[in-house]
Amino acid sequence: MSQKTETAGEKRPDPPAHLSKEMKEFWTGVFERKNLQPHEILILAKACEAFDRGEQARQILDKEGFTFEDRFGQPRARPEVAIERDSRAQFAKLLSQIHLHSPQAW
Numbered sequence: 001m002s003q004k005t006e007t008a009g010e011k012r013p014d015p016p017a018h019l020s021k022e023m024k025e026f027w028t029g030v031f032e033r034k035n036l037q038p039h040e041i042l043i044l045a046k047a048c049e050a051f052d053r054g055e056q057a058r059q060i061l062d063k064e065g066f067t068f069e070d071r072f073g074q075p076r077a078r079p080e081v082a083i084e085r086d087s088r089a090q091f092a093k094l095l096s097q098i099h100l101h102s103p104q105a106w
Contacts, residue, residue: 016045020055023048030100040098047094054087 015027027048030036036044057080067075 013041015048019048020052022055023052026051034100036098043094043098044100047091047098047100050087050090050094054084054091057081057084057087 012031015024019027027044030044060080061078061084064078064080066078066081068078070076
């Protein structure tokens, strides 16, 4: 992670380049309100990645629907349902580990 932005002599890391615009804004907002320890920065990065992964799954579900028919014609949940669910849970858990709330609270 590059460290570029400075305030009051402290360096704040830039958001990872692969994050969505929404998560980059969230990242910046977190550092405007809180100083994080190096291990907390890693947790924040993983939380942002989890959020983005869940959003990717949600976009697929919006387009494809929640189910598909298996080879026997039976409805099955798309894999993205579990990805979205698991990503949301992971996001919430990781934020709680560094005492943060969801992006809507920012």
